[in-house]
Amino acid sequence: MVITCWGSRGSIPVSGIEYIKYGGDTTCIDIHTDSDDIIIVDAGTGIRRLGNHLIDQDRYRYNFLLTHGHWDHLMGFPFFKPLFLSRTEIHMHRAPFHKKFMESMFSKVMAPPNFPVRYSDLKAKIVWEEGHPAEFQIGSAAVVPIPISHPNTGKGYKFIEKEKTFVFLTDNELGFVHRGGLPFQKYVDFCKGADLLIHDGEYTATEYRKLTEWGHSSYTDTLRLAFEAGVKRLGLFHLNQERTDDQMDAIVDHCRQIIAEQGQSLECFAVGRDMTFSL
Ligand SMILES: [Zn+2]
Numbered sequence: 413m414v415i416t417c418w419g420s421r422g423s424i425p426v427s428g429i430e431y432i433k434y435g436g437d438t439t440c441i442d443i444h445t446d447s448d449d450i451i452i453v454d455a456g457t458g459i460r461r462l463g464n465h466l467i468d469q470d471r472y473r474y475n476f477l478l479t480h481g482h483w484d485h486l487m488g489f490p491f492f493k494p495l496f497l498s499r500t501e502i503h504m505h506r507a508p509f510h511k512k513f514m515e516s517m518f519s520k521v522m523a524p525p526n527f528p529v530r531y532s533d534l535k536a537k538i539v540w541e542e543g544h545p546a547e548f549q550i551g552s553a554a555v556v557p558i559p560i561s562h563p564n565t566g567k568g569y570k571f572i573e574k575e576k577t578f579v580f581l582t583d584n585e586l587g588f589v590h591r592g593g594l595p596f597q598k599y600v601d602f603c604k605g606a607d608l609l610i611h612d613g614e615y616t617a618t619e620y621r622k623l624t625e626w627g628h629s630s631y632t633d634t635l636r637l638a639f640e641a642g643v644k645r646l647g648l649f650h651l652n653q654e655r656t657d658d659q660m661d662a663i664v665d666h667c668r669q670i671i672a673e674q675g676q677s678l679e680c681f682a683v684g685r686d687m688t689f690s691l
């Protein structure tokens with residue numbers, strides 16, 4: 413599979429010369445499976461560029477997964493141009509949510525007077541996949557959802573293909589169990605041996621002490637998860653809206669220092685726009 417990041421910023425999109433390297437768009441990634449299926453995760457503002465890319469590639473059939481309903485993961489949805497083309501077919505894998513709940517979330521970001529086009533007026537064919545399975549298949553990839561520890565609940569996902577494993581867990585607070593969330597050890601078990609883990613690492617340990625229960629992790633907790641789960645590569649995600657490129661680089665340097673001190677072999681970096689990962 414090939415994973416591309418179209419936006420990794422948390423909570424609100426940002427712009428400015430201090431955000432050039434990692435980018436300002438909010439959460440959207442896509443996974444291109446070996447079976448040539450396209451899986452889109454979240455509709456943050458990054459989905460706008462993904463939509464343009466898919467049209468350029470003449471691709472109009474996608475699978476869609478949502479982590480949760482917070483604005484930064486939905487606000488790009490009305491700007492995903494393939495929604496306005498009748499040849500587009502989107503398979504909604506609503507594993508975390510009921511169809512009505514998901515439709516009401518999409519309707520909320522597309523309703524006058526906040527947006528001129530209604531969700532009900534979309535040209536694309538939306539196919540609702542049935543059920544809330546513990547594990548399901550999209551082409552050659554097995555997909556395993558897990559509850560996130562986050563206000564208002566949601567899901568993270570593991571993608572397994574040809575013995576390669578990618579785990580995507582954003583908006584997951586490792587230091588506090590929210591309603592519907594799981595204790596730290598459950599996330600360790602879930603991430604065990606992953607080839608790539610992309611995980612929320614929004615705060616420094618100092619910030620986290622003041623922002624406990626806000627739904628995000630300190631990067632030191634995220635690093636500990638990666639160590640205990642024995643993952644090979646860790647990408648820090650949900651970059652704080654105030655975090656400049658230089659500050660993000662300093663965080664990555666600190667992580668690499670901790671990795672060296674502990675004699676670990678983990679590869680650690682911060683996830684930014686247009687980064688791709690082949691597993
Ligand atoms: Zn978020």
Ligand SMILES: [Zn+2]
Nearest residue numbers: 480482562583
């Ligand atoms: Zn959130």
